[in-house]
Amino acid sequence: MQKSSMTVHAVLTAAWIVLALYLIFVYAPTDANQGNVYRIMYVHVPSGWTAFVAYFIVFLGSVGYLTRRSQAADDLAHAAGEVGFIFCSCLLITGPLWAKPIWGIWWTWDPRLTLTFILWLLFIGYLLVRSFFINPGRVALLSAVVGIVGFVDVPVDYMAIRWWRTQHPQPVIMGGPNSGLAPPMQLTLFVSWGAFLCLFFFLMRQRLSLIRARRELGLLRRELAAD
Amino acid sequence: MRSLKIIWALILKDLRVEWRQRETLASVCVFGLLVVFLCDFAFEPSGEESLRLLPGVLWIAFVFAGILGFNRSFAAERENSCLEGLRLAPVEPGLIYLAKFAANFIFLAVAEVVIVFAAALWYNFSFFPVFKWFAVIVLFGTLGYVAVGVTFGAVAANTRMREVMLPVLQFPVAVPIFIGAIEATTSVLKGDTPAQYLSWVKLLAAFTVIFTVLSFMLFEFVLEE
Numbered sequence: 001m002q003k004s005s006m007t008v009h010a011v012l013t014a015a016w017i018v019l020a021l022y023l024i025f026v027y028a029p030t031d032a033n034q035g036n037v038y039r040i041m042y043v044h045v046p047s048g049w050t051a052f053v054a055y056f057i058v059f060l061g062s063v064g065y066l067t068r069r070s071q072a073a074d075d076l077a078h079a080a081g082e083v084g085f086i087f088c089s090c091l092l093i094t095g096p097l098w099a100k101p102i103w104g105i106w107w108t109w110d111p112r113l114t115l116t117f118i119l120w121l122l123f124i125g126y127l128l129v130r131s132f133f134i135n136p137g138r139v140a141l142l143s144a145v146v147g148i149v150g151f152v153d154v155p156v157d158y159m160a161i162r163w164w165r166t167q168h169p170q171p172v173i174m175g176g177p178n179s180g181l182a183p184p185m186q187l188t189l190f191v192s193w194g195a196f197l198c199l200f201f202f203l204m205r206q207r208l209s210l211i212r213a214r215r216e217l218g219l220l221r222r223e224l225a226a227d
Numbered sequence: 228m229r230s231l232k233i234i235w236a237l238i239l240k241d242l243r244v245e246w247r248q249r250e251t252l253a254s255v256c257v258f259g260l261l262v263v264f265l266c267d268f269a270f271e272p273s274g275e276e277s278l279r280l281l282p283g284v285l286w287i288a289f290v291f292a293g294i295l296g297f298n299r300s301f302a303a304e305r306e307n308s309c310l311e312g313l314r315l316a317p318v319e320p321g322l323i324y325l326a327k328f329a330a331n332f333i334f335l336a337v338a339e340v341v342i343v344f345a346a347a348l349w350y351n352f353s354f355f356p357v358f359k360w361f362a363v364i365v366l367f368g369t370l371g372y373v374a375v376g377v378t379f380g381a382v383a384a385n386t387r388m389r390e391v392m393l394p395v396l397q398f399p400v401a402v403p404i405f406i407g408a409i410e411a412t413t414s415v416l417k418g419d420t421p422a423q424y425l426s427w428v429k430l431l432a433a434f435t436v437i438f439t440v441l442s443f444m445l446f447e448f449v450l451e452e
Contacts, residue, residue, distance in 0.1 A: 066448055114402070121399035128395060132386040138451075142382050145445045149378060149400060152437060156403070 006205065013198045020188075020195040028188040037101050044094040046193035047087050048116070050200050054084025055119065055154050058126065062147035065140055074140040077147055078130060079207035083200060085123040092120055103167065112168035115157035122150040233318050237326030238333075244303065245334065251299045252334055259292035259342040267349050277350040282412035285346055286368070286405060292338045293331075293372055294394055297380035300331055305384065313450065320447035324377060328439070331380075332373045339365060352416075360415045360424075367428060368408030371435035375401045378442040381449045400438070407431045 024042045031038040061077025064070050095113070096106040107113065129146050133139040161168055181189065245251055266284045270276065304310040313323055343365075347354055354361055375397055383392040398405075407430040414424035 066445075114406070118399040118402050121395075125396045125399060128392065129382065129386060132388055132392060134385055134387055138385060141448050141451060142385055145378070145382060145448050146396060148445060149375075149438070149441055152441070153400070 006202075006209075009198075009202050009205065013195070013202045016191075016195040016198050020192045023188040023191050028185055029182065034102060037098065040094050040098045042188055042192040044091065044098055045189060046196040047091040047094060049193060050196045051084055051088040051091055051119065052154055052158060053197070054080045054087060054200065055123070055151060058084065058147045059151040059154075062144035062151075065144045066148070071140075074144065075208055075211045076204075077144065078211060079204050081123060081126045081130070081143075081147070082207055083203045085120075085127060086203070087196070087200065088116075088120045088123055091116065108167045110167040111160040111164045112157065112166045115153060115160050118153050119157055122153060126150065230319070230322055233322050234326045234329065237318075237323060238329045241300070241326070241330035242333070245330075251296055251303075252337060254299070255292045255296045255334055255338040256341045258295050259288040259338050260345050262288040262291055263342055263346050263349065272350060274351065277352050278416060279413075281346060281350060281352060282409045282416060285342065285412065286409050288342050288346075289335065289339055289365075289369065290372065290401075290405065292342070293335050293369075293376055294397075296331055296334050296338070297376040297397075298383075298390055298393055300327060300334075300377070301380045301384035302389075310450075320450050321443040323450065324443055324446035327377045327381075328373055328442075331377055332369060335369055335373060339369065354416075357415050357418065360421060361412065364408065364411045364415055364424070364428060364431075367431040367435065368404060368411070371404035371408075371431050371438065372401055374435055374438040374442060375404070378438070378446070378449065381446070404431060404434050407434070 020042070024039055028039065028042070030036055057080035058077045061073045061075075061080060064073025065077065095116075100106050126143060126146055130139055130143050133142065160166060263284060266280070266287070270280055272280050301310075304313065316323075343354060346352065376393075379393055379397040379400070383389045383396060386392045407427045411424045411427035411431065414427065
């Protein structure tokens with residue numbers, strides 16, 4: 001049952017990605033100002049939104065663990081931390097790749113980019129705490145604290161382009177009067193985000209099943225050793 | 228009222244322990260001085276350049292001195308099961324956090340005074356014209372930094388490689404405070420009016436409040452066995 005649902009999910013993810021690729025390269029029109037380079041936006045923006053969603057899940061899982069001592073919540077936070085790190089890395093790679101032809105610079109320390117780099121470091125810190133913990137019994141507790149304190153960065157990062165004048169473009173999707181995408185671009189962006197989320201949840205499910213399998217293995221080993 | 232007495236007792240404990248050995252204070256001051264000293268040789272700033280470099284040099288010195296202080300603060304508690312003693316005390320864990328906050332703030336403040344004095348001497352820079360506002364900015368920046376440092380010091384004390392884990396965990400979270408403090412310090416040392424750096428001070432104050440409140444609420448989990 002589990003296995004076939006994973007297969008279905010995998011196939012769905014693959015199909016959605018193929019659809020998104022078609023939309024990105026064939027359907028979406030060429031941008032008036034940026035030419036074809038702008039198409040990296042369809043990878044860059046969804047990566048960012050997915051990374052924020054991932055850290056939000058880390059936050060929710062951490063709160064869930066601290067309030068209810070729910071192992072499932074902690075597993076969720078752990079998995080989201082790992083998978084979210086991948087999407088955040090993707091964000092930080094596609095960003096400079098897009099920036100160089102358009103702005104002429106790979107990077108700048110404006111509020112949005114700085115806070116996103118901090119988010120990336122927060123993911124790393126969260127994963128390092130989980131790896132380097134001495135007492136396995138308390139790892140969930142303290143990673144939860146780290147996850148919650150780190151979450152302060154996420155809303156500030158999201159709002160950074162609204163609160164400050166930044167090098168990074170001002171809000172396009174939910175921005176002010178002059179913002180907004182042409183409808184075909186909007187469709188492509190949201191389909192692309194859908195594909196990313198589908199992939200994110202697929203990877204989460206895989207990671208969660210791995211966490212649970214390892215835990216079961218640990219328990220079985222302890223049982224055997226006790227005999 | 229009882230809470231204040233408890234916090235005071237805990238602060239006195241840390242201060243008393245420190246007074247007997249003076250290890251933390253000595254190492255924090257010396258390390259801060261070394262950073263300022265090395266930067267002086269690394270950059271050899273002229274008078275004009277001093278103004279540009281000093282805010283960064285000072286805050287790097289404060290930050291690294293602080294790291295040493297936070298590490299030692301919790302390392303000391305591991306000896307003789309002091310941490311267990313704290314856990315068993317009928318004290319709200321948040322109060323322990325506030326006491327640690329205050330004690331570490333005092334140590335870092337003393338170190339900062341020494342560092343600023345040395346910097347004034349070695350860089351031939353006079354802080355007197357802007358001293359009042361400079362002190363306010365350093366105060367706010369230190370408060371924010373200590374708020375974050377104490378929490379992560381306690382978390383890192385439970386990991387392997389704790390001396391490395393503390394900066395790795397703490398710096399991303401402390402960067403907004405660091406940036407705010409440096410921008411405000413640059414502004415004040417240049418002689419700008421308070422209105423010009425008020426927004427940075429507000430940023431520092433906001434982050435300090437957020438992290439102090441958050442840490443106060445979460446500290447019971449950090450201390451939990």
